Amino acid sequence: MARAAVSGRLAGRRLGWRVATLAGYRDETPDARTLVFDAPGWPGHLAGQHVDVRLTAADGYSTQRSYSLAAPADGDTIELTVQRVPDGEVSPYLTEVLSPGDPVEIRGPVGGWFVWRPADTAPVQLVAGGSGIVPLMAMIRARRLAQSRIPFRLVSSVRSPAQQCYAGELAAPPPGDTGVEVTYIYSRSAPAGWPRPPGRLTAADLSAPGWLARSGPACFVCGPTGFVEAAADILVALGHDPRRIKTERFGPSGG
Amino acid sequence: MGFVSRGFHGRPRDTGVKLPPGQYLTKDFPVLSAGPTPRVQVESWEFVITTEAGQAHRWSWSELLALPSQTPEVDLHCVTKWSKLGTRWQGVSLDVLLGAVDTAAHFALAHSYGGYTTNLPLQDLLDGQAWIAYRYDGGDLAPEHGGPARLLVPHLYLWKSAKWIRGIQLLAKDEPGFWESAGYHNYGDPWREQRYQGD
Amino acid sequence: MADMTERYPQDSDAHLDGNALAGPLSEIFAVDLTVAAGRCANCGRTGPVAALHVYVRAPGLVGRCPGCDAVMLRLVRAPAGVGRASNGTDGADAYARDTDTAWLDLRGTACLQIPVPPA
Numbered sequence: 001m002a003r004a005a006v007s008g009r010l011a012g013r014r015l016g017w018r019v020a021t022l023a024g025y026r027d028e029t030p031d032a033r034t035l036v037f038d039a040p041g042w043p044g045h046l047a048g049q050h051v052d053v054r055l056t057a058a059d060g061y062s063t064q065r066s067y068s069l070a071a072p073a074d075g076d077t078i079e080l081t082v083q084r085v086p087d088g089e090v091s092p093y094l095t096e097v098l099s100p101g102d103p104v105e106i107r108g109p110v111g112g113w114f115v116w117r118p119a120d121t122a123p124v125q126l127v128a129g130g131s132g133i134v135p136l137m138a139m140i141r142a143r144r145l146a147q148s149r150i151p152f153r154l155v156s157s158v159r160s161p162a163q164q165c166y167a168g169e170l171a172a173p174p175p176g177d178t179g180v181e182v183t184y185i186y187s188r189s190a191p192a193g194w195p196r197p198p199g200r201l202t203a204a205d206l207s208a209p210g211w212l213a214r215s216g217p218a219c220f221v222c223g224p225t226g227f228v229e230a231a232a233d234i235l236v237a238l239g240h241d242p243r244r245i246k247t248e249r250f251g252p253s254g255g
Numbered sequence: 256m257g258f259v260s261r262g263f264h265g266r267p268r269d270t271g272v273k274l275p276p277g278q279y280l281t282k283d284f285p286v287l288s289a290g291p292t293p294r295v296q297v298e299s300w301e302f303v304i305t306t307e308a309g310q311a312h313r314w315s316w317s318e319l320l321a322l323p324s325q326t327p328e329v330d331l332h333c334v335t336k337w338s339k340l341g342t343r344w345q346g347v348s349l350d351v352l353l354g355a356v357d358t359a360a361h362f363a364l365a366h367s368y369g370g371y372t373t374n375l376p377l378q379d380l381l382d383g384q385a386w387i388a389y390r391y392d393g394g395d396l397a398p399e400h401g402g403p404a405r406l407l408v409p410h411l412y413l414w415k416s417a418k419w420i421r422g423i424q425l426l427a428k429d430e431p432g433f434w435e436s437a438g439y440h441n442y443g444d445p446w447r448e449q450r451y452q453g454d
Numbered sequence: 455m456a457d458m459t460e461r462y463p464q465d466s467d468a469h470l471d472g473n474a475l476a477g478p479l480s481e482i483f484a485v486d487l488t489v490a491a492g493r494c495a496n497c498g499r500t501g502p503v504a505a506l507h508v509y510v511r512a513p514g515l516v517g518r519c520p521g522c523d524a525v526m527l528r529l530v531r532a533p534a535g536v537g538r539a540s541n542g543t544d545g546a547d548a549y550a551r552d553t554d555t556a557w558l559d560l561r562g563t564a565c566l567q568i569p570v571p572p573a
Contacts, residue, residue, distance in 0.1 A: 015480040019258070052477035055260040061279070063265060066477065089266055097262045105258055110476035112486040113504030225468045247505070249470045289509050289516040291469070291523060334513050370525070414513055434513055438530035438557030451532035451555075 017054060017105045022098055023077065028165040032131070033095040034070060034081045039106065042076045045069055047142035048115035048135045048220070048248075051080070051108030055090060065090045068135035068222075068248075069109060072145050081165060083131040114220065114248040118146035122218040122244075125211055127201075127231045128156040129223020130163070132250060136222055137166050144177045153211050157185040157201055157227065183208065201227070203234050213239030218246070225249040274338050275445035281337040286399045289433065293368040293419045297403050302387060303422035304352060307360040314352070316403065319387065322347045327386060329409035331416075332445040344407055346388030349380040349423075360425035364432060365406050368419040372432035374441070375408065375415055377425060384410055387420060412443040412450070472506040472517060478529055482556050490568040495561065496524035503527075503566070519562070526562040531555075 020039040027033050049069055056062040067080040084095045098104070116124060116139040124143075126136040133156050143152060158164045161184070170182045185205055190198045196205075211217060219240060221231045228249045235245050268279040297316040304312045314322075324347050330340045364374045379385065388407040389396050396402035401418025408415050414434050435441050440449040448454060476488045488504040499521040506517035506526060517527035532555045560566070 012480075012484050012486070014482065014484050015477075017258075050473070050476070055263045055265075056258050057263050057265050058259050059268075061265050061268065064477075066474065093260070093263050102261050103258070104260065107477050107480065110480045110486070110488075111473050111504075112476070112489045113502055114473055225470065247471060248473045251468065251470060251510075285511075287511050287513070289512045289514075290518060290525070433528075434530070437514060437528045437559050438532050438555065439513060451530075453532075 015107055015110065017107050019103045020078070020106050022100050022102050022104070024100055028081060029163055031084045031095075031163065032081055032165050033084070034079055035094060035098065037078050037080070037104070037106075038076055039078050040076050042073055042078060043109070044073050045078075045109035046112070046115040046117060047072065047139040049109040049111045049138075050135065051078075051106045051110070053080075053090070053094070054105040054107070055093060056105070063090060068138065070134050070138055071141045072138070081131070081134045081137075111248075114222070114246050116142065116218070116220065118142065118148050118150075120218065121150070122216060123151040123211070124153070125206075125217040125219045126152065126154045127206065127219065127221040127223075127235075128154065129201075129221075129227030129231070130158055130250075131165075132221075132223030132227070132248070133165055134222075135248060136220060139220065140170075140180055143180070144174070147176075149179055151179050151181075151210075153181040153183070153208060153217075155183045155185060155201075155205055157187055157205075157223070159188040160186055161191055181208070201231055201234065203238055206231070206234050207238060213241075216241070216244065218244055220246050220248075222248040223250060225251075272340065275332050276448045277336060277450075278332055278338040278445065279336055281339050284339060284342075284400065285333070285335075285337055287333065287335065288399075288418075289371060290369055292398050294398060295368050295403055295419060300403055301422075302352075302404070302420065304356050305422060305424045306356060306358045307425050307427045308358075310357070312352075312356055319347060319389070319404070322351055325386065327388075327407070327409075329407070331409060331413050333413040334439065334443070334450050343392055344386065344388040345390035346386035346404070346407060348383060349385040349387070350383065352387065353377075353381065356425070358425045360427055362426040362429040364424045364426055364430050365415075365417040365420060366422045366424065367417045368421045370433075371417060371419070373406075373415050373417050374430055374432045374435055375411065376429075376442075379408060379411065380423070384408060410444070412440075412445050414439065415443055469507040469509050469518075471508055472502065472504040474508045474510055475503065475506070475515060475517060475527070475529070478515060478531065482558065485568060485570055487566070487568060490566045492526060492566050493564040494519040494522060494524055494526055495564040497522040498564075514557075524562055526560070528557070528559040530557040532557065 020037040023038045024036045025033050050066050052064050052066050054064045070079040070081040082091055082094045084091045128136050186198045221228050228247050236242055300316045302314045324345055326345050328343050332338045363377045385408045387404050389404040406417040406420045440454050443449050472488050479487045490503050491500055492503050493500045505520055507520050509516040514530035519526050534552050534554050
């Protein structure tokens with residue numbers, strides 16, 4: 001991995017816009033698509049980092065959105081998972097129009113704060129609201145790539161099971177990849193007989209045995225601002241050291 | 256022109272109407288803010304004009320509402336490039352408020368609840384060019400759009416129409432406000448496309 | 455953020471955090487400032503730039519102290535254009551027509567502690 005990425009761009013250079021080309025895609029849910037890009041000269045990145053994507057119309061109008069890298073780099077190949085927002089401006093284009101061979105401008109990787117490195121020794125609690133799961137999945141995949149045995153726990157809150165990205169991969173990780181506990185929370189509708197009724201995140205959801213504050217896990221919380229602040233407040237109230245809680249807020253709509 | 260994203264159009268941008276250079280027409284009313292929305296109770300709301308000599312003229316909410324008001328219908332032009340035409344407001348003209356004020360100042364600095372500021376020449380507040388507006392589109396002005404009351408100066412870019420207006424300071428010397436001291440144009444005439452310093 | 459022609463949803467209170475500054479600051483600085491610790495000039499609270507409350511639906515980016523909401527950072531990106539110059543001070547140069555100008559106001563930050571690689 002390039003030195004710049006390993007150090008989280010401590011020793012870096014200024015970044016600019018580069019062109020990446022869509023190589024392929026995978027639909028994760030009816031509303032979310034993973035875009036696989038070819039980004040020549042990609043310097044590598046850390047789990048949790050993101051890129052900014054810029055689109056430009058023929059008349060010069062342009063707009064930008066940020067998307068988290070969903071997986072470790074595979075040479076020059078990077079992945080973003082984009083949630084389609086109803087009446088959004090950018091996400092419908094990325095998930096319905098952008099086709100293999102089309103270019104996009106991207107800037108990154110950026111964001112050295114909300115990252116997990118395989119060398120970090122603490123157990124890791126990941127709390128995801130909706131599309132906030134993307135950078136956290138990057139961390140889970142980085143853990144797998146590094147063949148790490150650090151205990152991870154993912155709490156993922158989505159509206160209903162149909163919205164849960166990566167469910168198959170989380171349910172059936174590759175052989176030898178153990179130690180990631182996953183708990184699904186549904187905020188609007190749950191499967192029949194689901195032990196936890198649908199509703200917002202509560203302290204009980206973040207108090208699993210083995211994952212209490214006194215174990216000192218590193219906590220990563222990602223999702224819409226309202227979710228992140230509620231989750232962080234719960235973690236602090238449960239006794240987690242605020243300095244062990246890292247947060248990344250997405251816009252309320254994401255765009 | 257450089258890079259173009261194939262098949263990307265963005266939101267529909269109506270080109271049939273005459274707009275200031277670089278602007279796009281919008282049908283909704285985007286909410287922009289540099290900070291949390293102040294929640295101001297009208298019971299404690301106050302608008303103060305302070306002269307260069309330090310003399311303060313104050314109006315409470317009920318005093319403001321008791322003043323003669325107008326119902327201007329104006330076009331709004333935001334420096335972030337959206338324009339919204341034919342917006343309907345109700346408010347008190349600054350001609351009425353400044354009519355009671357004795358001043359030789361040439362400059363004004365508007366202050367908002369929450370700390371925002373914006374500056375403009377005093378003459379741009381006069382002669383039917385500016386209002387303290389408290390109703391929009393037939394209803395009370397919502398907090399996200401600057402309620403209980405905002406400054407409305409539609410001939411300049413919308414950042415000059417300070418939301419959550421609290422007072423206007425009259426000054427002998429011009430003092431750049433929040434965006435003017437961070438790269439935006441000191442005056443901000445949309446028809447001369449004065450967005451940034453040096454434009 | 456170079457071109458603020460975005461469309462904005464109606465929820466004005468929704469702020470992001472300093473992670474949203476990473477991209478725009480990466481075009482100016484060679485080191486990642488979001489991991490730097492900043493001290494609020496208003497209340498003295500110290501924390502990572504990544505934890506600032508950041509308002510992006512504005513003519514520029516505004517970063518506020520998560521404790522007291524004071525403005526700690528403002529970033530405006532003015533595109534390249536004709537005759538852009540400083541605001542009337544003596545000796546000001548007109549910037550080159552083909553460079554953007556980034557206006558970065560950090561007066562609300564008393565000090566930044568920035569990790570840098572050893573020399």
